[in-house]
Amino acid sequence: MTNTQQHVKVPTQGEKITMQEGKLQVPAHPIIPFVEGDGTGPDIWRASVRVLDAAVEAAYGGERRIEWLEVYAGEKSVQVYGEGEWLPQETVDAFDEYLVGIKGPLTTPVGGGIRSINVALRQELDLYACVRPVQYFEGVPSPLKRPGDVNMVIFRENTEDIYAGIEYRAGTPEAAKVRDFLMNEMGVTKIRFPETSAFGVKPVSREGTERLVRAAIQYAVDNGRKNVSLVHKGNIMKFTEGAFRDWGYELAKREFGAVELDGGPWLKLPNGIVIKDVIADNFLQQILLRPTEYDVIATLNLNGDYISDALAAEVGGIGIAPGANINYVTGHAVFEATHGTAPKYAGKDVINPSSVILSGEMMLRYMGWTEAADLILRGLDQTIQQKVVTYDFARNMEGATEVKTSQFADKIIENMRNA
Ligand SMILES: NC(=O)C1=CN([C@@H]2O[C@H](COP(=O)(O)OP(=O)(O)OC[C@H]3O[C@@H](n4cnc5c(N)ncnc54)[C@H](OP(=O)(O)O)[C@@H]3O)[C@@H](O)[C@H]2O)C=CC1
Ligand SMILES: O=C(O)CCC(=O)C(=O)O
Numbered sequence: 439m440t441n442t443q444q445h446v447k448v449p450t451q452g453e454k455i456t457m458q459e460g461k462l463q464v465p466a467h468p469i470i471p472f473v474e475g476d477g478t479g480p481d482i483w484r485a486s487v488r489v490l491d492a493a494v495e496a497a498y499g500g501e502r503r504i505e506w507l508e509v510y511a512g513e514k515s516v517q518v519y520g521e522g523e524w525l526p527q528e529t530v531d532a533f534d535e536y537l538v539g540i541k542g543p544l545t546t547p548v549g550g551g552i553r554s555i556n557v558a559l560r561q562e563l564d565l566y567a568c569v570r571p572v573q574y575f576e577g578v579p580s581p582l583k584r585p586g587d588v589n590m591v592i593f594r595e596n597t598e599d600i601y602a603g604i605e606y607r608a609g610t611p612e613a614a615k616v617r618d619f620l621m622n623e624m625g626v627t628k629i630r631f632p633e634t635s636a637f638g639v640k641p642v643s644r645e646g647t648e649r650l651v652r653a654a655i656q657y658a659v660d661n662g663r664k665n666v667s668l669v670h671k672g673n674i675m676k677f678t679e680g681a682f683r684d685w686g687y688e689l690a691k692r693e694f695g696a697v698e699l700d701g702g703p704w705l706k707l708p709n710g711i712v713i714k715d716v717i718a719d720n721f722l723q724q725i726l727l728r729p730t731e732y733d734v735i736a737t738l739n740l741n742g743d744y745i746s747d748a749l750a751a752e753v754g755g756i757g758i759a760p761g762a763n764i765n766y767v768t769g770h771a772v773f774e775a776t777h778g779t780a781p782k783y784a785g786k787d788v789i790n791p792s793s794v795i796l797s798g799e800m801m802l803r804y805m806g807w808t809e810a811a812d813l814i815l816r817g818l819d820q821t822i823q824q825k826v827v828t829y830d831f832a833r834n835m836e837g838a839t840e841v842k843t844s845q846f847a848d849k850i851i852e853n854m855r856n857a
């Protein structure tokens with residue numbers, strides 16, 4: 439740890455995960471930092487950590503164990519560190535130093551106040567790929583007729599686009615300056631109400647696009663997937679979202695040997711993987727009507743945010759939607775659910791912990807602890823098939839036994855141990 443350490447208590451046992459020659463080196467007792475999260479975060483974390491520990495214990499019988507290191511962000515951080523300390527430096531340092539971590543959701547106010555701590559952490563650690571697999575667990579209630587057809591992995595660009603937070607509030611001198619620059623120096627005439635407009639800037643770079651698309655295509659290659667779709671709104675935002683598509687296609691040709699399919703623009707890799715593109719609004723209707731045609735998705739930050747929740751709903755909702763923020767070059771990874779803090783359920787022990795449990799499952803798999811990860815999938819799968827579920831699934835599932843967050847975790851652990 440750095441010498442700024444104030445509240446983080448590093449476990450006396452355990453070692454760091456490191457990256458050597460592009461490969462993650464995971465000791466038997468890795469120290470893993472976690473943030474509990476705001477709102478329902480504590481309920482979810484309490485349940486999830488028990489499932490993760492039980493899976494590791496059941497898989498490796500005490501030879502491996504995670505040494506958890508609590509770090510603080512959000513409301514708990516303000517309690518521990520004091521006013522204004524939403525994301526202390528030692529939290530960022532811990533995620534940086536220990537390489538792999540996990541976090542619960544953190545609150546972001548609407549229309550003012552602090553900017554997102556979740557986004558800040560991704561940017562600080564340069565976790566450029568937000569990876570969100572969308573898979574169906576048999577028996578989960580879904581609005582689709584054939585939810586089993588949905589099997590996609592979203593690669594959402596995680597460091598730029600309008601999430602860069604470059605915005606100027608209407609009526610401020612900064613907004614006036616941007617307006618004057620656009621109108622007087624750039625010859626812009628199409629700002630409909632210039633005096634009362636706010637302005638936002640959308641940076642999209644070739645580097646940012648290429649590293650994200652590279653990760654998506656590599657994932658498709660490594661996992662035998664059939665296609666990668668570049669999802670964009672490039673007909674309207676030609677130089678940002680349109681460029682994302684063009685840079686993506688160029689990279690596929692240059693680095694993966696893709697060639698044009700029937701005169702382009704779609705491409706085909708030597709191993710048969712198709713690289714295609716689709717405009718975002720069309721994509722959102724196609725994933726409902728023809729989900730089998732989509733597989734790995736590479737998209738920009740805002741599109742990826744919307745698409746994540748829309749796709750999660752198809753397989754039962756954001757209560758079962760995991761994710762990871764990854765820098766594939768440095769190995770840094772912070773695992774987190776797709777959902778937010780769901781504050782109305784905070785402290786009630788009713789919320790579905792599956793998204794964080796499955797984010798933990800992704801983390802174990804990323805660490806190479808596949809036996810423990812597999813046990814979690816089996817435990818969760820069986821629990822759902824026994825119709826022992828939290829309120830969100832119970833309300834649409836006939837004959838369900840509705841249980842609390844903690845009881846749901848108990849049942850997963852029981853099923854895992856009997857697996
Ligand atoms: N990465 C992060 O930390 C994220 C943080 N946020 C932040 O969270 C706060 C709340 O955001 P909001 O837009 O309400 O979105 P939320 O994802 O927190 O909740 C929206 C709704 O989704 C359902 N839901 C969410 N989580 C679960 C779960 N674990 N199990 C079952 N159902 C769930 C609930 O639906 P129902 O009411 O039908 O039961 C809930 O009311 C905001 O401050 C936002 O900025 C948002 C997204 C990500
Ligand atoms: O940071 C936030 O509050 C919201 C982020 C979000 O919705 C997401 O990353 O999916």
Ligand SMILES: [Mg+2]
Nearest residue numbers: 743746747776
């Ligand atoms: Mg979101």
